[in-house]
Ligand code: FES
């Protein structure tokens with residue numbers, strides 16, 4: 024048996040403790056140990072963005088983060104986005120704008136979009152495309168995803184008034 | 185475009201409701217294959233060949249079996265011996281002996297990445313460690329990965345039991361060319377004699393991968409009672425069941441396939457890879473075995489679509505009438521016979537009225553993974569060749585390329601080279617829409633910029649679909665469909681059902697059934713799902729409507745024939761009940777109402793599209809930037825316009841990737857050298873502009889709402905449209921895909937002008 028390490032962290036606002044092997048990625052622990060399967064694995068080497076989560080507010084490919092590194096960190100995953108049984112505006116806009124087809128890339132895109140809009144509430148189309156360039160989608164051609172992020176920005180601005 | 189009056193006819197069709205599975209997919213709750221969790225689950229991994237071509241002399245698994253945490257090991261010795269038997273998979277057929285040898289190699293490995301052995305262990309890490317303990321003794325053989333090399337007499341032979349079949353005859357000596365197909369119409373010599381201008385060019389395209397973001401994943405449980413359950417990511421649960429049962433040599437009744445949510449397929453998730461292997465491992469260890477491919481496995485062991493060599497010759501008269509066309513197409517099939525040369529040959533001249541035509545097509549074996557369908561399989565390569573020659577002909581004739589296409593466009597009554605005569609089709613309408621589009625009317629200014637146009641075609645198939653429905657007493661209906669939903673078809677099917685029954689899309693609860701809960705349904709592929717399964721849903725609605733009239737007749741003590749249906753409500757004289765009101769009374773009028781339908785529509789529904797693109801070519805680096813892109817397509821009828829646009833945009837961007845970057849790069853030893861997303865560079869959001877769409881609706885006469893299917897056509901035109909735009913920008917005719925900077929730069933600097 025490989026010796027496991029104890030990690031205490033915060034996921035979606037709740038304190039969480041787990042045991043992991045040094046070689047396990049955050050993605051593997053989220054999915055396999057904690058049952059948070061909303062973060063997806065498309066490549067396991069940082070190329071597709073399907074596993075994007077927020078680590079202390081920054082978007083990261085969770086397949087490239089070792090689980091032992093998240094001691095004391097604040098993690099937000101797709102499961103933590105909707106509050107009080109209401110979808111987050113980005114989630115709602117993805118639905119209204121038909122910004123998903125198969126949906127496997129969707130959690131990653133939504134997390135990357137959230138990181139962008141948290142930092143820049145009114146990004147240009149170019150800034151959106153730049154920020155989302157680390158997330159691959161093979162189905163949509165990106166067009167409706169970009170519209171959904173633009174609409175999310177408008178809707179979030181409206182809510183913050 | 186749809187006349188206003190027709191649009192008004194419909195209440196649900198043409199609207200944009202939120203998809204039924206949407207909330208699950210934006211919250212991360214939807215269960216994809218890899219998200220499945222079962223008690224006692226263990227993890228399987230596959231050992232793959234490091235060689236492109238080798239004899240497998242022996243496999244020693246003893247050390248792996250003893251490794252702590254390993255629960256089962258399998259090799260080909262655990263698979264039943266399969267005879268050559270052809271199984272129909274809907275969008276193509278497969279020889280089971282070949283399928284079996286692809287799933288686990290027999291006496292030879294035929295490509296790098298070919299599965300050789302598999303094992304199951306307590307976790308994926310232990311499984312990976314243990315793979316290293318399996319010893320395989322290979323005798324490396326010479327390999328070949330380029331289609332024209334593989335056709336040579338002295339090429340390394342992949343199979344010694346494959347003989348060329350040509351025009352019903354079988355050759356006497358084995359070869360790498362399983363099939364030669366030949367289509368002809370008119371008299372080709374006469375046709376070219378009548379031509380004033382003839383253009384003939386040769387083209388090459390590299391293999392590309394479907395690129396779905398979700399890797400293949402399957403979990404199997406071979407239960408102690410002998411029943412096998414497979415949870416998998418597949419385009420067709422029933423075809424996965426058939427293949428799994430055949431490969432394991434057990435009856436289909438002993439296998440249940442549960443289709444999980446699927447993260448993209450594009451044709452690459454029809455053939456089984458993992459399902460039978462996971463089942464064999466499960467039989468050995470008595471626990472559910474989950475197998476997930478790595479991205480490298482996906483590139484090296486699945487897909488891709490054929491690389492090709494093509495020669496296309498077209499002739500036209502001075503006044504711009506096409507008179508003759510000849511095509512010679514060689515597509516690689518990869519390691520086993522049965523690539524997509526058939527549809528390539530059918531589609532090459534499909535956009536034109538050609539009085540005289542001849543097409544020869546060759547299916548060619550080489551040391552690549554067995555090629556699979558990829559969105560309009562075979563048509564994109566062929567269109568790249570044909571549409572580039574069309575552009576050059578138009579230029580030589582000094583006719584605008586759009587007008588030249590309009591003048592020669594296939595229409596109702598045109599006979600395709602392989603036989604079928606088109607019913608009402610919409611190519612002309614897409615060209616007219618292109619001509620009237622803001623894009624075509626806009627001026628393109630600036631240096632190193634050019635505009636291109638190309639048309640594309642896919643025939644769209646029918647095949648078998650089943651749908652069942654249960655009326656709930658609150659007026660909603662649960663709809664069970666046999667089609668797996670890859671891009672929103674739950675909703676496009678439910679909308680047709682709702683329209684026919686006169687209820688809202690939201691009142692329908694669609695779900696995808698497993699192979700024990702719904703009738704046989706073919707794969708989600710061939711652009712057939714909204715068309716054929718939609719047709720089945722329409723018929724279920726009619727079935728339910730008939731039963732509801734009978735129920736109303738019981739309440740009102742009249743004949744069912746006297747009950748009218750108006751706007752979804754049931755009426756007789758001054759009595760009227762809405763669907764929901766009547767549904768509330770089913771309990772005391774005879775009990776539940778259940779509807780069902782199966783369909784098997786014949787023929788094709790013929791989808792045409794025309795794409796416009798503006799590019800800028802960097803003169804120093806030869807990097808091509810897409811400035812503006814418009815996709816125009818005849819959808820027949822757009823059930824949910826957003827998802828129709830989405831198909832057009834997604835297909836266009838896949839086509840852009842195919843045109844500009846994507847390719848399998850092979851080493852001299854036949855190894856793929858770029859088996860990661862980083863090196864196999866698919867388009868990102870930053871690589872493409874907005875994709876404008878224009879939906880044209882020329883209703884399909886063979887569907888009650890006119891649906892044609894839309895998924896595949898949009899990938900066909902982009903490479904040719906971009907090549908034509910590059911020509912307009914640089915004066916260089918590109919005849920090779922991808923038109924990546926090194927290739928384009930070489931062409932530009934040698935001044936390969938036409
Ligand atoms: S799975 Fe992490 S980037 Fe692809």
Ligand code: FES
Nearest residue numbers: 124128160161162
């Ligand atoms: S919706 Fe399928 S990969 Fe993005």
